[in-house]
Amino acid sequence: MPDAPRSLTPLAFGADYNPEQWPESVWREDMALMQEAGVTMVSVGIFSWALLEPEPGVHDFGWLDRLLDLLHDHGVRADLGTPTICPPAWFYRAHPDALPVTREGVRLSFGSRGAICHTSPAYRAAAADITERLARRYADHPALALWHVHNEYGVPVSACYCDTCAAAFRVWLAGRYGTVDAVNDAWGTAFWGQRYGDLEQITPPRLTPTVANPAQRLDYRRFADAAMRENFVAERDILHRHSPGVPVTTNFMTALSQCDSVDYWAWGREVDLVTNDHYLITDGRRTHVNLAMAADLTRSVAGGAPWLLLEHSTSGVNWQPRNPAKAPGEMARNSLAHVARGSDGAMFFQWRQSRRGAEKFHSAMVPHAGTNSRVWREVVRLGADVGALAEVRGTRTEADVAVVWDWQSWWAQQLEWRPSEDHDARERADTAYEALYDRHLTVDFAAPEADLGAYPLVVVPALYLTTPAAGRNLRAYVEGGGTLVVSYFSGIVDEHDAVHEGPYPGALRDVLGLTVEEFSPLLPGERVRLAPPAGGDGGAGAAPPELTGDVWTEFVVERGARTVWEYADGPAAGRPAVTRHRLGDGTAWYVSTRLDADGLGAVLDLAAADAGIAPRTALARDVEVVRRSGDSGRFVFVVNHTQAAADVPLEAPGTELLGGARVDAALTVPAGAVRVVRLDG
Template identity: 80%
Template sequence: MGHRLLGQRYAGFDQINPPRLTPTVGNPGQALDHKRFADATMRENFVAERDILHRLAPGIPVTTNFMTALSQCDSVDYWAWGREVDLVTNDHYLITDGRRTHVNLAMAADLTRSVASGAPWLLLEHSTSGVNWQPHNPAKAPGQMARNSLAHVARGSEGAMFFQWRQSRRGAEKFHSSMLPHGGTDTRVWREVVELGSSVDSLRSIRGTRTRADVAVLWDWQSWWAQNLQWRPSEDHDPRERADAFYEALYDRHLTVDFAHPEADLSAYPLVVVPALYLMTEAAGNNLEEYVENGGTLVVSYFSGIVDEHDAVHDGPYPGALRDVLGLTVEEFSPLLKDDRIRVTGPDGSELTGDVWSEFVVPRGAETVWTYADGLTAGHPAVTRHRFGEGSAWYVSTRLTAQGLDALLGRAADDARIAPRADLPRDVEVVCRTGESGTFLFAVNHTALDTKVPLDAHGTELLTGERAAGQVSVPAGAVRVVRLDG
């Protein structure tokens, strides 16, 4: 665990304490192991309770509500928990901090479905309107509750349940919205709840179908645990922020995302994105190598593949788990100071902007696509591409803005032969569920303008009962669900 460096050794198990306040930095290896221990202990407890319930109530599925979207709930490894519940369920509340709430919702839903290995899951809690535990708790706009509900269904949920039925007059949650507000039944919220309930029946045939994903994003709670230990190169590098940013860039390209464990089989995906996976086992590195060798397209963001499962730097130059597939080594990280920006120029004259991070990248097989134009790393590669076997592997060594990520993903999508969806406006979300009962296209219009979504086939819109041919009209703020013929 790294204790031998400064002459510290453990002579026995009884010398091992939980992490404590230390006069200087603690041992990161021990802290990581303690996180694993805490997660495993809680999970063991859940399994024991589940087994009792199974014995006493055979045939009744047992679950516990996950909270995949909240980084404060990152202390459990949902990959492992997903294997223990009979049905994956999730609580989701809009994070009202100014970011696009529907993108976070889509990400949470995709992550929950991925934890369920793609099987249908259930939204166990969301809210009819505002909550009461965030710094600022705005209400939901008219129609937003139904739109939120169906957006979860589009990404695999078999329903949309609410906390809470009737707003409590007392206690800590009395300002949390509910199906029946303090204001009673003569309220917009109540009317919208009733309206949503009455539309559910028309969607019955969707049950059991599965959401179709276009690309995979690697995800690993254990890597977040390791990454967020003390004494990292920059306090401004937040791996969760990178995961969010890459997800948002993929969302804005109208691509549906599966999240995948780094050691999972990736062969089904034309494109795999690794936002910032600091901890990556040798097996995961080999998995990605094999994936690219066999024709996959890989995009890796900086500070990935650095340490193994013991938080030990992989032997040799960074990024140990990935340097062969990326065709490069990183001599040094060079984080930027607060608010510093760095320019990055492409061969076509395009200019992107990075911040937070830069690196001294030495290509060892990779070609340089974008180059640092200023800063300490001026003249060094910022974005590289490596032809490897039948595929290609991209690497980006700085924190690009949304515009930069889009440019990078556009190039990678070309490699992966994923055609752009120029026919869809921004914030019009299109997702498909498919299964024995048919193929269902969800079109969710998050904008204030009516729009039309093109269809590859004829079909029937389930909420209105109207036929759709070639396209379906989706009013501002509305959702349409087309069951495609065939």
């Protein structure tokens, strides 16, 4: 299947378009405004099931026919949705058992979105029927560029705990394990007398008097994810059958703060084009760093191929406790930073700001303030900039290093009764990424068993669940000459949440050259100092500074590794805190406490020296420099998030695409601005 929107030669620029919220007299005004803004594609029909099928078996496609014809007449392509995120009210009245049941046994009600039991036979049949009708009717429509299945799977409901799901879970277990004895072995049901005599005795891990079996809960998350993915594949295959020249996608939410219920490594293999929705989390941190991380993670899910930002916001959102507006120029920086990191476009939610409903205060391309507004003027200016970058389409972002991330390991770390509730796998990933970002290193994310040979440096921020195959993969990477940095509480359990036999860190103790006798988490507010050991630097070749850790310490025993920092105080005083292990042609580092981004950065500086990565000290903090390359050339994106102009050295002269100026050895980027240079040669 194609991996780019059909017949869309410029970059995608547009938004979710919901004209059904407005009288048709507004539609032609919308077309004129879209042309003024440079819109090339809009997403339509995503929440329209009740309009397309107002009664069971009664269909009305007339309005959608007129809309698609209008878009085509005005040169705007359509990302056409299957509306299966929101079945109509009549459907739930006929099939109340299709509403999901929470772990506490509460059946949710109609009246929001995404209230779906993904194993419901009635839902699956109805979703297939409406998808089939849309595919037959619009497969050859000239406006159609992309099929958009459902919307943001896993948000807001991923798992249902009803009896239908219980039966489906047993089928899934039979397929995964074969026998009840194999399930008992995988789940360790000898503990607390949980052994099952046959599969029919197994139910979902509903609310229990105390902590439920962690392996069962982990498998249920896998099952729920698989049930959603099965529904996507069913719709995708219908669309493939009727329109083989049109790619099929569904919009992901890879930002680790926005969706934790979907294994995007598995989903990335099922879509024709990876697309993503990203919204800034305004929690006081540097929002542009999380944006860059989400974009890099999305590109990695796409296997390094170009992807598409299908939703973000022009200004403030409406669903956080506090929703500030974006500063002038921030929308353009956000949008073009995504393009720098692999997106072949920048689209928004939504086109025209709603007057009613739950998202009426969510920003849009056409705000309530109308076209005589800052947001609209910035939208028009951004449309021109995105249009000027058409030759970037299809090129790939160049990465420097890799971060190992695994959703299933994250799921396992979220379960109860771990050594410290203050340990947060996502926080460790955020911190590792921020430290790399501040060293101006572009990151690819990788699954634990992926080929890592292309990267001189690989960081493993939180891999609690580490399969034996992943452990062998990381060891082979180091032996082959790679540099590995591993954070604490990694390598501990296998795919069933069973502790690896022998001392911690289980699957990683050989590559790290150490064992851990005990974990010793810290109490809230406690800190520990890390200092170089007397008489050495562990072979790091530099005199490390003192560091401060919190949350976690360990009693580490060297088994070939050498200490670079030791605990100067705290429960593990005098013990190794950060170690370095030469293995084969490479080096493995281990960090046994929680360091902030600056502290972890000090470790990464030494590891980068091991990896042969030269410091990039000529670049100011919060000035992004990212490269894309391909058949159409090599492009340098510079995104200046600071309040001062930034001078950026270039490896070759070139042409600045957003202004057309020639650039020689250095590029000056004004405060808050973005520049894109096509390098000569």
